[in-house]
Amino acid sequence: MNIVEIVEKRKPPGILLLDKKGNIVSFNEQVLKIIPNFSKLPSVIKRLYNSAIKSITTSKEEKLVALLNKQKEIYSLRALILKDNNNNKNFYIMILIEEIAEKPIDFSKVKEKFKLTEREIQVLKLICDGFSNKKISDILYISEYTVKDHIKNIMKKLNVVSRNEIIALLLRNRT
Secondary structure, eight states: OHHHHHHHHHHOOOEEEETTOEEEEEEHHHHHSSSSSSSOOOHHHHHHHHHHHHHEEEEEOOOOEEEETTTTEEEEEEEEEETTTTTEEEEEEEEEEEEEOOOOOOOHHHHHHHHHHHHHHHHHHHHTHHHOHHHHHHTTTHHHHHHHHHHHHHHHHOOOOOOHHHHHHHHHHHO
């Protein structure tokens, strides 16, 4: 497949525009396909918005990226700060939501590469499926504290600090 075919098959990104108070100003049709009922913004978008606001107030250039896992589809979210050149107090936050092409993660290679236990792999798979700690504990019949311990161990072995970073690392290292 050549580059032109790849571009032609690519779905358009969802574009969500928020004002400086976090109110939705505009969105395109693709956002509704990705997040059908978004009268209440998903928490990952709220966190991304808050990070963007923080980067404005601290003047720190940050890479504002997150992942959203919906119905076995994974989306990349990026926050872009749109400032009015004439007035720095007037700005919008644009959230771009793009589907990540699905390519399965080889968990046996992940287990070997990062020296994870079988239980850590089970937890990791459930994290990738978007389950909460409570739901993981219910599925695996272990306490939430044990799930948290497994996640801490996984993060340490993968050298990451968040669930989003875990997923991003696994997606980047697929072969």
